[in-house]
Amino acid sequence: AQKITQTQPGMFVQEKEAVTLDCTYDTSDPSYGLFWYKQPSSGEMIFLIYQGSYDQQNATEGRYSLNFQKARKSANLVISASQLGDSAMYFCAMREGDDKIIFGKGTRLHILP
Amino acid sequence: DAGVIQSPRHEVTEMGQEVTLRCKPISGHDYLFWYRQTMMRGLELLIYFNNNVPIDDSGMPEDRFSAKMPNASFSTLKIQPSEPRDSAVYFCASRHYNEKLFFGSGTQLSVL
Numbered sequence: 001a002q003k004i005t006q007t008q009p010g011m012f013v014q015e016k017e018a019v020t021l022d023c024t025y026d027t028s029d030p031s032y033g034l035f036w037y038k039q040p041s042s043g044e045m046i047f048l049i050y051q052g053s054y055d056q057q058n059a060t061e062g063r064y065s066l067n068f069q070k071a072r073k074s075a076n077l078v079i080s081a082s083q084l085g086d087s088a089m090y091f092c093a094m095r096e097g098d099d100k101i102i103f104g105k106g107t108r109l110h111i112l113p
Numbered sequence: 114d115a116g117v118i119q120s121p122r123h124e125v126t127e128m129g130q131e132v133t134l135r136c137k138p139i140s141g142h143d144y145l146f147w148y149r150q151t152m153m154r155g156l157e158l159l160i161y162f163n164n165n166v167p168i169d170d171s172g173m174p175e176d177r178f179s180a181k182m183p184n185a186s187f188s189t190l191k192i193q194p195s196e197p198r199d200s201a202v203y204f205c206a207s208r209h210y211n212e213k214l215f216f217g218s219g220t221q222l223s224v225l
Contacts, residue, residue: 035213045204045216091156093214100169101146101214105155 003027004094004104012110013082020067021077021107023092033095034075036066039106040088048090051075087111119205119217127225131193134220137186138207146214147180147190148204156204162188195224 005024013019025034036048051059051066059066067076079086092104118137126132138145146161160170165182173180177196182188192199200223206214 033211037214037216043202043219045206045214047213047215050213099144099163100158100161101208102158103148103156 003102004092006090006092006104006107008107009105010108010110012112014112015084016081019079019082019086019109021079021090021092021109023075023077023104025073025075025092025094027073027094027096029096031097034066034068035093035095035101036064036075036077037091037093037103038086038088039091040085045091049077082111084111084113117205117207117215117217119203119220121220122218123221123223125223125225126195128196129194130224131191132195132199132222132224134190134203134205134222136188136190136205136217138188138205139215140186142207142209142215143185144208144210145182145188146206146208147188148206150202150204150219159190192222195222197224200224 003026007022032053034051038046038048049059049061049064049066051068058068063080065078067078087110089106089108091106093101095101120135143164147159149157149159159172160180161168162182178192180190202219202221204216204219206216208214
């Protein structure tokens with residue numbers, strides 16, 4: 001069963017607009033963590049942001065914020081003021097307990113000039 | 114630290130040949146993960162180790178795939194015999210307990 005769901009295979013957004021990338025997850029473990037990674041065309045995997053299941057505040061890292069809605073099991077990534085360099089593949093991931101980390105299928109984001 | 118080091122970066126082989134992918138995790142990290150990335154299936158977890166011990170290999174697609182971690186600084190993923198459908202990018206990643214994953218640069222495998 002799919003535990004991490006990213007429903008948007010691709011998105012096109014105008015430069016300088018805000019972007020929301022969707023991610024829903026499924027776990028019965030009370031302790032878990034949620035990550036977002038960026039993969040540009042060069043292929044490297046770049047860590048963006050992390051949210052723990054017990055964290056009271058939504059995580060923020062510069063232009064990135066994580067809209068964590070625990071009851072809805074969603075962990076959407078928000079990118080403010082998008083830039084051309086944000087064009088990439090974005091992966092949502094979940095750590096269950098202390099161990100395994102699994103990824104969604106990703107969303108390809110295209111920023112238009 | 115040099116980060117997670119994978120070799121080779123690219124591997125082209127013929128169907129039926131044995132393929133060995135190598136990974137050196139970041140020193141001090143106690144978890145090591147192998148992932149496979151394809152367009153159709155995204156990033157699939159193949160297997161992960163904790164303190165050199167395989168914990169979950171349920172993602173290993175077939176008996177043709179095997180992985181070892183003989184010590185804290187080295188792991189291999191072997192495919193024998195290889196098939197065209199094994200063509201993908203294989204990532205190794207490591208982390209310390211309760212921290213984020215650090216990825217290697219990946220191995221682009223092409224099986225002809």
